[in-house]
Amino acid sequence: xxxxxxxxxxxxxxxxxxxxxxxxxxxxxxxxxxxxxxxxxxxxxxxxxxxxxxxxxxxxxxxxxxxxxxxxxxxxxxxxxxxxxxxxxxxxxxxxxxxxxxxxxxxxxxxxxxxxxxxxxxxxxxxxxxxxxxxxxxxxxxxxxxxxxxxxxxxxxxxxxxxxxxxxxxxxxxxxxxxxxxxxxxx
Amino acid sequence: xxxxxxxxxxxxxxxxxxxxxxxxxxxxxxxxxxxxxxxxxxxxxxxxxxxxxxxxxxxxxxxxxxxxxxxxxxxxxxxxxxxxxxxxxxxxxxxxxxxxxxxxxxxxxxxxxxxxxxxxxxxxxxxxxxxxxxxxxxxxxxxxxxxxxxxxxxxxxxxxxxxxxxxxxxxxxxxxxxxxxxxxxxx
DNA sequence: GCCGAAGTGGAACGAATGTTATACAACGGT
DNA sequence: ACCGTTGTATAACATTCGTTCCACTTCGGC
Numbered sequence: 001x002x003x004x005x006x007x008x009x010x011x012x013x014x015x016x017x018x019x020x021x022x023x024x025x026x027x028x029x030x031x032x033x034x035x036x037x038x039x040x041x042x043x044x045x046x047x048x049x050x051x052x053x054x055x056x057x058x059x060x061x062x063x064x065x066x067x068x069x070x071x072x073x074x075x076x077x078x079x080x081x082x083x084x085x086x087x088x089x090x091x092x093x094x095x096x097x098x099x100x101x102x103x104x105x106x107x108x109x110x111x112x113x114x115x116x117x118x119x120x121x122x123x124x125x126x127x128x129x130x131x132x133x134x135x136x137x138x139x140x141x142x143x144x145x146x147x148x149x150x151x152x153x154x155x156x157x158x159x160x161x162x163x164x165x166x167x168x169x170x171x172x173x174x175x176x177x178x179x180x181x182x183x184x185x186x187x
Numbered sequence: 188x189x190x191x192x193x194x195x196x197x198x199x200x201x202x203x204x205x206x207x208x209x210x211x212x213x214x215x216x217x218x219x220x221x222x223x224x225x226x227x228x229x230x231x232x233x234x235x236x237x238x239x240x241x242x243x244x245x246x247x248x249x250x251x252x253x254x255x256x257x258x259x260x261x262x263x264x265x266x267x268x269x270x271x272x273x274x275x276x277x278x279x280x281x282x283x284x285x286x287x288x289x290x291x292x293x294x295x296x297x298x299x300x301x302x303x304x305x306x307x308x309x310x311x312x313x314x315x316x317x318x319x320x321x322x323x324x325x326x327x328x329x330x331x332x333x334x335x336x337x338x339x340x341x342x343x344x345x346x347x348x349x350x351x352x353x354x355x356x357x358x359x360x361x362x363x364x365x366x367x368x369x370x371x372x373x374x
Numbered sequence: 375g376c377c378g379a380a381g382t383g384g385a386a387c388g389a390a391t392g393t394t395a396t397a398c399a400a401c402g403g404t
Numbered sequence: 405a406c407c408g409t410t411g412t413a414t415a416a417c418a419t420t421c422g423t424t425c426c427a428c429t430t431c432g433g434c
């Protein structure tokens with residue numbers, strides 16, 4: 001087995017390139033040629049690491065999801081701070097999180113007519129809901145089913161702010177997004 | 188001027204066909220041929236009413252927006268009921284509103300890399316925010332700038348629920364969406 | 375030193391897309 | 405009755421897409 005290249009790393013480079021293109025110019029701009037060029041490779045190499053365009057896009061989506069998941073890992077002193085950090089991770093307050101959000105929206109739109117993608121989206125959402133609900137319980141805000149309902153309300157509020165912020169950044173600088181989050185947690 | 192055909196009506200039929208396709212199978216499925224076929228016409232007729240595909244999509248988006256705007260028109264007895272009706276109009280509680288939401292999400296994703304579309308989206312959102320803020324004032328919930336902030340919070344909460352309901356309808360039947368809306372207005 | 379597998383680039387193909395052009399049908403004005 | 409405009413359908417166009425294929429390079433094993 002000659003020629004040592006870290007396959008997984010190369011795949012990450014390619015899905016990163018795809019995510020960058022999608023965030024910048026929409027999912028329609030993520031053609032095989034454009035993705036390869038963005039990663040500094042050729043289409044021949046691209047097909048060497050992903051059999052299909054479909055596989056490339058699915059991996060791009062899942063990489064974006066796991067990127068968001070890893071952001072949660074940052075530990076905070078107490079349960080309330082952890083909850084706040086988790087919700088803050090879902091706000092487009094910097095370029096990186098903004099990029100993740102644009103990719104998420106693009107795949108939301110793509111999920112229409114693609115059942116596999118829709119399932120992945122739904123499962124990711126439910127997993128996130130469980131995660132937030134667990135932190136709500138730890139923070140002593142609510143228990144059991146009530147915690148899930150509270151988590152849903154928190155997520156809905158944060159997502160709503162995120163969407164407004166995505167397409168009207170002038171009205172929603174980072175500080176205003178964080179202020180809205182604090183208002184939410186205070187109530 | 189021979190051959191009487193209601194041009195505006197025909198254009199509505201075509202943008203409706205486009206909206207149906209987008210909601211059903213994503214914006215990628217809205218090709219010129221598919222839209223024409225969905226409307227029961229040929230591409231020759233389609234180009235007769237819309238110079239470009241771009242014009243067709245822009246008109247489809249604006250038609251979806253004005254459709255949502257007209258839904259607000261239903262009068263309610265008091266200011267609080269009007270506010271509730273407006274916010275309920277932003278929830279995908281039936282097939283029609285669900286369709287509008289899918290189209291909105293599709294164009295949200297498309298707005299990346301299309302400044303004109305992004306501007307239209309932002310302006311529509313601001314107009315909706317003003318509308319809700321006015322109803323918040325009339326309902327005596329808040330005044331002036333506070334009314335705008337309250338409106339933003341309401342819209343964020345409703346949009347967040349809408350997105351969760353779009354991609355996880357099992358968890359979000361219509362009654363649960365409306366219950367979440369009532370919870371929101373009670374607080 | 376040579377062989378073969380892994381990696382890479384680039385060309386080529388068929389299919390599909392947006393767009394344009396052309397031919398025909400339908401109807402009002404004179 | 406004829407003409408010109410409007411509406412519609414079909415075909416063809418160039419372009420672009422995903423995909424496939426082939427030549428070339430690079431390295432480890434024998």
